[in-house]
Amino acid sequence: MNKNYGSKRLVVGAHYGMRDWLAQRVTGVLMALFTLAVLVQALWPWYRRDEAGNRLGEIVGYDKWAGIFAQQWMKVLTFVVILSLLYHAWVGMRDIWMDYVKPVGAKLALQVFTIVWLVGCAGWAIQVLWRL
Secondary structure, rough: OOOOOOOOOOOOOOOOOOHHHHHEEEEEEEEHHHHHHHHHHHHHHHHHHHHOEEOHHHHHHHHHHHHHHHHHHHHHHHHHHHHHHHHHHHHHHHHHHHHHOHHHHHHHHHHHHHHHHHHHHHHHHHHHHHHH
């Protein structure tokens, strides 16, 4: 006796969503490590002292930040982190729109707005980065 219960639906696979979940974790860790590296470069001299106990570090200002980001390898690393941040934000916002906005037209409009906003932020960030 062959009985079919329930409706038939297309199952997309056991790993559906795994790529986005993993991307969120990898980009989050990359951004955290980059933040720590920048903070260490910016604040390291503040923790060093001479024999008299005076701090050796200078005030963190534009010249210090420009010096950190002037090196080509730092610009490339920052560019990679910017791309990671954009993908991280896109996956998160897309999931929010897919889960909580029910009308298809509103969902599509919010996703398009999010993409346009993120591309604009990327252009601005790259412009700032390469202006240093």
